[in-house]
Amino acid sequence: MQFKIREISMEPKDIAIISRINNEHIVPQARFRLFFGQKEIQVSQVLKVENWVKEDEIGLSHSLIKNLGANEGDEVVLQTQSRSTSTSYSLIKQRIHQPGKTFNNAEIDQIIGDITTGALSPLETSVFITSQIFQDWTISEIEYLTKAIAGSGQMLDWKDMIIFDKHSLGGVPGNKVSLLIVPIIAAAGLTIPKTSSRAITSPSGTADTMEALGCEIEFSIDEIVEIAKRTNGLIAWTGGLNIVPADEKIIRDVQFPLGIDPEPMMIASVLSKKVAMGVQFLVLDIPTGGGTKVENLEVGKRIAHRFAELGLRLGIRIESGITYGSSPVGHSIGPALEAREALAALINPQHASDSLIGKSTSLAGILLEMSGKAIQGRGQDLALEILNSGKAYGKFQEILEAQSGDPMIQPEDIEVGECVYEYLAPQSGWIVEINNKIISRAARAAGAPMDKRAGVHFLKKKDSVKRGEVIFQLYAPNEKKLLAAEAELVKNVPLVIEGMLLARE
């Protein structure tokens, strides 16, 4: 059917509004396409409403009209299909019904292309993602998938420069190590333009923590190249760049709402960003244990090998550090508290927590060895030397300045929540276990990561405590959030002291 465009300010932006009296038939889960000249666009939903647009009008958002290259008043054609007729969905269906079948390069390109344009709906994409839990993917398939996702958006060309990077598979709260690793590597003269995500399910992502330091994190590709040339290092938000849009769409529309992350997609998601960013040397942090994506050392090793093998095919040298992921890194969780801790560790490494310094310098050490800056077995020593000499802090000040932050900022300048709850040891003994999931949930209930001031600060970790001593403090921006966070700690057991009753029934 043909309609005249009318601009309507709305959200979500990919919906079309037509008149109730129009005889267009709307089937649940149908696919809708708009045609204007040579342009064709997917619409996620067509809504028929009374007394809003005229019978011959279609209401579209500004960005949809722009994507069509049209103007208000132009004529567009709306096509409704009760279900998909896309070749790429046929390919997905074929593979799920044929155990032996694998995808070739062109097939994966087509699937990823159709996800990017919206020709494959979230529902159809969910079949693609869910099937990866059950069907093994060959190394070639994951390679094609990585390249196709990388190719779905912009890619960086660094010319002769050699690019280093660090990535963590995640799942450990308090993991602010990038804020130490980036300045250590940059101070060693290597280029490390780190891109990070904001927190999705955790209390703080590296991008959130940088923001808590008062930094800009949204840059264009040109700005990233320019800053990296000047400082050797920076920490930017991935989402601000137009890289890997296919990956963003899959995570936003399918993986996040469903909470599933099958291995082929997990690997391709990480490596596609590295391919797009032009990375040549990568150290991969693989946290294992409770709450992480990797249940044990064996699985961690298998994943490390898979990454290394794929790296070879993609022209990226990858070495992995399999790390302990069952308790928080350092003493703080949440953007402001983590920013404070990382900054303090850079200024005064001797007083920082062993887990933070140990993890940061061992991962940085691997990169230093890969680069040839340190000989085998001496990377961590060099990293510690750079950190303890104050060179890493000096470099971090340059980075702060380059990202519009205050290079003289001190830990206590970073504002934390005014409302504090103190968790007291219910009995004396050793803290033998900290439940990452419960601690993270409490920090999120307190407002993290949206409210940067919220979080958890440990005074004692795997320590001996006396009954009544403060083990950790919970920070929240207001009483309501604090109560919500406290409720999580009452409902669940955040940590275990040897000999403590876990439940009484």
Place this chain on the structure above:
Amino acid sequence: MQFKIREISMEPKDIAIISRINNEHIVPQARFRLFFGQKEIQVSQVLKVENWVKEDEIGLSHSLIKNLGANEGDEVVLQTQSRSTSTSYSLIKQRIHQPGKTFNNAEIDQIIGDITTGALSPLETSVFITSQIFQDWTISEIEYLTKAIAGSGQMLDWKDMIIFDKHSLGGVPGNKVSLLIVPIIAAAGLTIPKTSSRAITSPSGTADTMEALGCEIEFSIDEIVEIAKRTNGLIAWTGGLNIVPADEKIIRDVQFPLGIDPEPMMIASVLSKKVAMGVQFLVLDIPTGGGTKVENLEVGKRIAHRFAELGLRLGIRIESGITYGSSPVGHSIGPALEAREALAALINPQHASDSLIGKSTSLAGILLEMSGKAIQGRGQDLALEILNSGKAYGKFQEILEAQSGDPMIQPEDIEVGECVYEYLAPQSGWIVEINNKIISRAARAAGAPMDKRAGVHFLKKKDSVKRGEVIFQLYAPNEKKLLAAEAELVKNVPLVIEGMLLARE
């Protein structure tokens, strides 16, 4: 957030409209719930639009307001969750990640309950459905699934009456056998209140064909019981009853748009309707071969055993007839043409096609043997006797009348499309293959099943033909539809004559 209800006439009916200036944050694929008093309802999408509702208003459809038990102006609370926190979705995730895990009765009840209320979204339900392609389901699980789906809506109580039924797994065009089987069985004194679907992907469902005869097909449960007591038989539309809403939702929102139908759901979908309808004796038609759901005889036998075993657990005696499904049944495809052929076969069985009479009487014969009306091996003879004696036609006239049709209607009274295209034999020889999919596609392109007059009529089937003889006629309501249908026949090869070139490259 709290809002004042404003009624808006719109479609789909499960969407909420709020103001653009409202600070409610809308995440893609988020879950939205409305609370009013003790009532809680899922909303599939929240749309923020400028200049439509006021900042404190929420626009809802009449049916949503009714389901909430609210009125315009009442205050409702809108809750947004970035993703599901439902227990049933956790259960689904657990099972896909644990190969050994199976569902118990209570777990399946919870999942089906949440699908029915919408607490599980189509996206989440797709994980449940897709995983069934990969993970084996135990017979107990399919039993629970069947019972849970049956229990999601109304169930019939026939008291002392014994209920017979016939069901086909489908996939064969022209399968109008129910229009013969129901009157044969009813004429034998058995009760067969057949419920049928409209066509989903085929050119005609039994319900569509009954409608082409000028019958009512939408009845309440009470009306079905009342008619069945009077005539012993009827053919009603399943969708008009409030039975198995969970099944309808799964098919409409997930299985149909995705085009997948894994075995556990396929079996549960059929049997849940039989449980809800109070069926005790069922003959199941399992068409095998090209275009059907069952690739070969072996698979057909396995499915037949699975149905029989489940039937035992559910109190339904099931026998299956595995039938030839690679070419159309009878000579006609499409609601009006099939109605003509079935009616003609009841009036004058001697002139009807062998495939129609043979399939109808053999399946009816199985039911007659199961009931004890015929001894083993003599069921089909009895069915033929009832048909040839005119008793089946007499019974069908009673059914026509009970369903508000004209008992004196003649085949030629049923209107067919005015525009006709004749497909001529491109060469002489035997017709060795008819491509069901292409014939169905042409009939649908001609307008079937929505336009009852559209369809295909074969003058020759697996016959010897001379070059230039008419093999089949294509009927369409107008020239445009006829051209669309012809295009399907040009693009593809609808039938094969021995020795014919299939393609030339």
